[in-house]
Amino acid sequence: MLDFTEASLKKVLTRYNVALEKEMTPEAAAEELYPKDEFVYPIAKAIFEGEEDDVVEGLQAAMDAGKDPIILIDDALMVGMGVVTKLYDEGIIFLPNVMMSADAMLNGIEFCKENSETAPVTKGTVVCHVAEGDVHDIGKNIVAALLRANGYDVVDLGRDVPVDEVVASVIKNKPLMVTGTALMTTTMYAFKEVNDKLLEKGIKIPFACGGGAVNQDFVSQYALGVYGEEAADAPKIADAIIAGTNDIAALRDKFHKH
Amino acid sequence: MAAKRYTSMAYASADEMSFGVSKYPVKAGLGLEIGAGYTIPEINYAPRPAAGASKEKLIKEYEKITTDVMSRMVQVGFPAIILETEHVQQMSNNPSWGAEVAHAQKTIMEEYHDEYGIKCALRHTIGDIRENRDFLQLRGDKYSVFLEAFEECAKSGADMLSVESMGGKEVFDQAILRNDIAGMLYGIGCLGSIDMEMIWTDIAKIAKKTGTIAAGDTDCAQANTAMFIGGGLLDKNLAHTLAVLARAISAPRTLCGFEAGAVGPGKDCGYENVIIKAITGMPMAQEGKSSTCAHSDLVGNLIMQCCDCWSNESVEYHGEFGGTTVQCWSESLAYDCALMNTALETKNEKVLRDLFMLSDRYRDPQSYALAYDNAYKIGQAIVKDGDNIYLRAKNAAIECCNIISEGAAGKLALSRFETKALADAKASLDSLTDDMDKFMDDCLTKYKSEVKVFLPENYGL
Numbered sequence: 001m002l003d004f005t006e007a008s009l010k011k012v013l014t015r016y017n018v019a020l021e022k023e024m025t026p027e028a029a030a031e032e033l034y035p036k037d038e039f040v041y042p043i044a045k046a047i048f049e050g051e052e053d054d055v056v057e058g059l060q061a062a063m064d065a066g067k068d069p070i071i072l073i074d075d076a077l078m079v080g081m082g083v084v085t086k087l088y089d090e091g092i093i094f095l096p097n098v099m100m101s102a103d104a105m106l107n108g109i110e111f112c113k114e115n116s117e118t119a120p121v122t123k124g125t126v127v128c129h130v131a132e133g134d135v136h137d138i139g140k141n142i143v144a145a146l147l148r149a150n151g152y153d154v155v156d157l158g159r160d161v162p163v164d165e166v167v168a169s170v171i172k173n174k175p176l177m178v179t180g181t182a183l184m185t186t187t188m189y190a191f192k193e194v195n196d197k198l199l200e201k202g203i204k205i206p207f208a209c210g211g212g213a214v215n216q217d218f219v220s221q222y223a224l225g226v227y228g229e230e231a232a233d234a235p236k237i238a239d240a241i242i243a244g245t246n247d248i249a250a251l252r253d254k255f256h257k258h
Numbered sequence: 259m260a261a262k263r264y265t266s267m268a269y270a271s272a273d274e275m276s277f278g279v280s281k282y283p284v285k286a287g288l289g290l291e292i293g294a295g296y297t298i299p300e301i302n303y304a305p306r307p308a309a310g311a312s313k314e315k316l317i318k319e320y321e322k323i324t325t326d327v328m329s330r331m332v333q334v335g336f337p338a339i340i341l342e343t344e345h346v347q348q349m350s351n352n353p354s355w356g357a358e359v360a361h362a363q364k365t366i367m368e369e370y371h372d373e374y375g376i377k378c379a380l381r382h383t384i385g386d387i388r389e390n391r392d393f394l395q396l397r398g399d400k401y402s403v404f405l406e407a408f409e410e411c412a413k414s415g416a417d418m419l420s421v422e423s424m425g426g427k428e429v430f431d432q433a434i435l436r437n438d439i440a441g442m443l444y445g446i447g448c449l450g451s452i453d454m455e456m457i458w459t460d461i462a463k464i465a466k467k468t469g470t471i472a473a474g475d476t477d478c479a480q481a482n483t484a485m486f487i488g489g490g491l492l493d494k495n496l497a498h499t500l501a502v503l504a505r506a507i508s509a510p511r512t513l514c515g516f517e518a519g520a521v522g523p524g525k526d527c528g529y530e531n532v533i534i535k536a537i538t539g540m541p542m543a544q545e546g547k548s549s550t551c552a553h554s555d556l557v558g559n560l561i562m563q564c565c566d567c568w569s570n571e572s573v574e575y576h577g578e579f580g581g582t583t584v585q586c587w588s589e590s591l592a593y594d595c596a597l598m599n600t601a602l603e604t605k606n607e608k609v610l611r612d613l614f615m616l617s618d619r620y621r622d623p624q625s626y627a628l629a630y631d632n633a634y635k636i637g638q639a640i641v642k643d644g645d646n647i648y649l650r651a652k653n654a655a656i657e658c659c660n661i662i663s664e665g666a667a668g669k670l671a672l673s674r675f676e677t678k679a680l681a682d683a684k685a686s687l688d689s690l691t692d693d694m695d696k697f698m699d700d701c702l703t704k705y706k707s708e709v710k711v712f713l714p715e716n717y718g719l
Contacts, residue, residue, distance in 0.1 A: 001273070001631060002612040004620070006669065013621055015671045017491040025674075088494065094675060095487070095495040099435045133347060135389050138431045138483060145435075160391040185574055186346050189307050213574075 044080030050100030268539030281539025287379025293541030364415025425453025447651025462519025476528030477508030
C-alpha cells in the first residue's frame with residue numbers, strides 16, 4: 001500500500017485546526033473568566049461542566065445564605081453561561097459542551113423559579129420553527145438551545161409548522177424576531193409564505209433563516225429575511241436587534257457573509 | 259424470517275478490494291452489471307421547488323432532467339449511466355405520483371438504450387415518510403403507504419429500490435449533541451438496526467415480486483448528520499473523532515439491510531459503504547469530490563477507492579454555463595469513471611485506488627478510519643460478534659477508537675479537542691456492559707425519560 005513520507009504529506013495537506021490551536025486548555029480559560037464571588041463561582045463552574053446536580057446544590061447554598069433566587073438567574077446562572085458562550089465563540093470549546101451547559105442552566109432556572117414567586121425577566125422572546133413539510137429539527141433545536149443559553153425566552157413551535165401557525169404565534173407572543181430552519185429546498189419556500197403573511201398583517205420583524213440547503217441568495221429574496229449561516233448566528237442577530245439594529249438591511253449588512 | 263447475520267468477511271484481505279469490482283455483481287436495468295469490472299456514474303438531482311405544485315409539472319420536470327442526462331452522456335460518448343431519483347415528499351406520500359415519474363423516466367431511458375445501446379438503470383429512493391409533526395411513526399398507518407410507494411415505483415419502471423431510513427434518529431439527535439456514546443450506540447446500533455431489519459425484509463419481498471433490485475439503505479439521518487455538524491477543520495460544533503465514531507457505528511446498522519435481503523449497490527451517501535463492501539462483497543455507490551454541489555466533506559478522493567457507482571449526491575435542476583446542472587454533474591462523474599475504468603482495463607487499478615486513498619488518508623480522522631485497510635478492520639470487528647446487534651456496534655466503535663489512536667501515534671495529526679473527545683469516548687465505551695439485554699433495558703428507561711419524542715413501540719419494545 002502506498003504511503004507518504006512526512007515531508008511529502010506536508011506538501012499535500014495542512015491540518016489548520018491543529019496548527020492554529022490555542023495553548024490554553026478550556027478548563028484553564030474558563031477558570032480565568034469565573035467570577036470570584038464565593039457563591040457564584042461554584043454555580044458558574046458547575047454550568048461550565050454541565051453538572052446539573054452541582055448547579056442546584058450551588059443555588060441552594062446561595063439561597064440559604066439569603067440570595068434572591070430570581071436575582072441568581074442573572075447574577076450566577078447567566079454569568080456562568082456567559083463563560084460558556086464566550087469560549088464557544090472564541091473556538092475554545094465545542095457545541096456539545098454548550099448544549100450540556102444549557103441543559104444545566106435551564107435546570108437551574110427552573111429551580112430558581114420554583115423557589116420564587118416572582119417571574120424572571122428575559123432579554124426578549126424569539127419564536128422558532130422548522131418549515132412546513134420539513135421534519136428535520138436538529139438545527140432548530142441547536143438554535144433554540146443557543147438562544148436560551150443567551151438569555152432569550154424561546155417559543156419553540158417544533159417542526160413541520162404550518163405557515164398560519166407561525167404567523168399566529170408571532171401575533172400572540174410579539175417576539176423580537178422569528179427564526180426558521182429547513183433542510184430541503186422543497187420546504188424552504190414556506191419561509192416566503194410566512195414572510196408575505198407577516199407583511200400582510202403589517203408585522204415587520206426580522207425573520208432569521210438557515211439550515212441545510214437554505215442559502216443567502218434565497219433568504220434575500222423576501223423582505224424580512226436575514227440569513228444565518230450557523231446556528232450560533234441566531235443569538236448574535238437577537239443581540240444586534242436589542243442593541244438597536246432593527247432595520248433588515250442593516251442586519252443583512254452585519255450578518256450576510258457572501 | 260429472521261435476518262441472516264454476517265459473521266465473516268467477503269474478502270480475505272483489504273487489498274483484494276477495488277473500485278468497479280465486487281464479489282457479487284448485480285445485473286440491473288438496461289444492460290448494466292454493477293460491480294462487474296467497471297464503474298458507473300450515478301447522477302442524482304432535485305426538481306426546482308416550483309415543479310412540485312402539481313403531478314403534471316413534476317413529471318415534466320423529471321422528463322427534462324432525464325432527457326438532459328441521457329443526451330449529454332451520448333454526446334460525450336459515455337457507455338453507462340444510472341439515474342437516481344430521490345423522491346420529494348409528494349411522490350412518496352402519493353405512490354401514484356412516484357410511479358408515474360418512474361414510468362416517464364424509464365420510457366425516455368429505453369428510447370436512448372434502443373437507439374444508442376447506452377447501458378442504464380433507474381434507482382428510485384423512496385422518502386421515509388413514516389413520521390408526523392410530533393413523532394416518528396415507524397410502524398404506524400404510514401408504513402403501508404411507504405411500502406406501496408416502493409411497489410408502485412418498482413412496477414412502473416424503477417430498477418433499483420433504496421431509502422434513507424430514519425430509525426433511531428430521535429435518540430441519536432439528542433445523544434450526538436451531548437457527547438453521549440451510549441445514546442449513539444442505542445440510537446444507531448440498536449434502534450436503527452431493529453427498524454432496518456423490519457423495512458428491508460419487506461422491501462426485499464417487493465423487489466423479488468417485481469423483479470427489481472433491493473439496492474440498500476444508508477445511515478444518512480444519523481452518521482451523515484454527525485458529519486454535517488462536524489463540518490470542516492475550523493468548525494467547533496462536533497469533534498471529528500466523534501463524527502467518525504458515529505460513522506463506524508452506522509456500518510452494522512446499514513449492514514442490516516443486506517442481511518434482510520438487499521443486494522446493492524448501496525446508497526451513495528453511505529460513507530460506511532466501504533465497510534459494508536468488505537463484509538458483504540456487494541457493490542456500492544459512493545459520493546465525494548463530485549458531490550460538492552450538495553455538501554462539503556473531507557474524504558473527496560479517498561472515498562472513490564472502492565466505489566462501483568460514483569454519485570454527485572444531489573443537485574437542484576437549473577441552468578449553468580455548461581448546460582443544465584444534471585448535464586454538468588453527470589459529465590463530471592462520467593469523466594471520473596472513465597479514469598477509473600481506464601485503470602481497470604490497464605491493470606493499474608490498485609495504484610489509482612491507493613492514490614485516491616492516500617491523497618486524503620491523513621486529512622481527518624474520518625478519512626483515516628475509512629481508508630480501505632482501516633475500514634476492513636472495522637468490518638472484522640463487526641463480524642466478530644455479528645449475531646449481536648449491540649456488541650457489533652460497540653466493537654465497531656472500539657475498533658475505530660483504536661485505529662484513530664494508532665494513527666495519531668503516527669502521521670495522523672489530531673487537535674487537542676479531537677484527542678480529548680476520543681479519550682472520553684473510549685473511556686465511555688470501556689465502561690459499558692457487554693450484556694445486550696442489560697444495555698437495552700437501561701437505555702429504554704433512560705431515553706424514554708430524557709427524549710420526549712422517543713416512542714419504544716416504534717421498535718416493538
